[in-house]
Amino acid sequence: MTAFAAWCASTGRRPLPATAETVTEYVAYLTLTPSGRTGRPLAPSSIERAIAAIRTAHRAAGETAPETMGARKVLTGYRRRLAETKDPAATPRRAAPAVPDTLRAMLDTLDRGTLAGARDALLLLLGYAAAARVSELVTLDLANVAETEDGLLVTMRRWKTHHDQEVAVPYGKVPATCPVRASRALRTAMASAGRTAGPLFVRIDRHGRIAPPMVRKGQPIGDPTGRLTPAAAADVVTRAADAAGLVGQWTGHSLRRGFATAARRNGANLERIGRHGGWADGSRALLAYIEDADRWEDNPVAGL
Incomplete structure (x- = not known):
């Protein structure tokens, strides 16, 4: 939200409450402008988080969150362009799941x-x-x-x-x-x-x-x-994974994803997993974790 407010100030727009057109133009700006950290535009997942942060800031301030259909159409087009050019940013980088075996290896370090x-x-x-x-x-x-x-x-x-x-x-x-x-x-x-x-x-x-x-x-x-x-807490996870010689992308989110994956493999149903972890109803992130966990355990090809 801080970056959005700075962009609004530089372009003469109002960040709160923001119009749908302002959010759409901001997303278009993000898809074209290199970030200071990487030297290239933000990944689609990062832009998704920016949209969510804008809406959350509005609700926290007692304002009606702006409609984001136009912004998401711009984001869909951006994803398509990245996919057509086989840009790695088109594929979200998910944290590796810290399932029990890997968690034990991390603790042993x-x-x-x-x-x-x-x-x-x-x-x-x-x-x-x-x-x-x-x-x-x-x-x-x-x-x-x-x-x-x-x-x-x-x-x-x-x-x-x-x-x-x-x-x-x-x-x-x-x-x-x-x-x-x-x-x-x-x-x-x-x-x-x-x-x-x-x-x-x-x-x-x-x-x-x-x-x-x-x-x-x-x-x-x-x-x-x-x-x-x-960031320091996430570093604890990354350091332990590195020390254990684990391969993959290990972040603070590895713990949360590992729980969902292991709980599903252990037979827990989606509702219980979601309630325990505080996921919103219909969370797409949780459904993605469940699909990953079911890939082998509930594979429709098995036994054919």
Whole structure:
């Protein structure tokens, strides 16, 4: 939304409330203008997220979200052009799913006797078991994760639906991959370091210090409580996958996708998977994950 507002300011348009024509012209601009990071126009999936962010910002401000039919027609044409030229950007790059075998391999790379290792282990296990986005994980405070007789009860703000959800995470059968035991280990380690309240996932330096001060040009930067950013949480996943020698694209979303894939292979129905992970009804992302999981287990060619 920040980039959209800047573009509107440079072109004399109003970002909020925006008209359908403004959003359409912005999407056309994005399909033609190289980004500063890659030197080429954004991928269609990135433009989809930009459209969604504009609509979300309108709803958050109490405004009617602009109609996006024209913008999506432009986006469809952009996808077609990329496909005709066999541009790799035409094919969305999906995060590799962190299914149980790969998750175990990632956990095996951690030194769980350290504070950082205990944090990373819980981040991987809770991200998987709660089907959480990294943006949702980093908003958790210690008070949001309660241990009960049956497991963890995690109060999580779901990013897409903007609702708080109580996610039940049961004990794992194997202690090394049990999110309840991992939560207990991190709490104990943080308490020893003097932290009993505040963010669940915090910055830890190579000396094991929690939330070391960060400055730029003499000015403090970053969350003063030391709360991890979504990018830093995603880096935990990528580092563990690299250390385990895993091939593919490993991102923070690998945990959420891995849960959906493994749950479906284990026989869970679509409704239960969607409710547990906080997916919106009819989520196309979830349906894509389910189709991937069913590719072999429910293959219509089998037995013909």
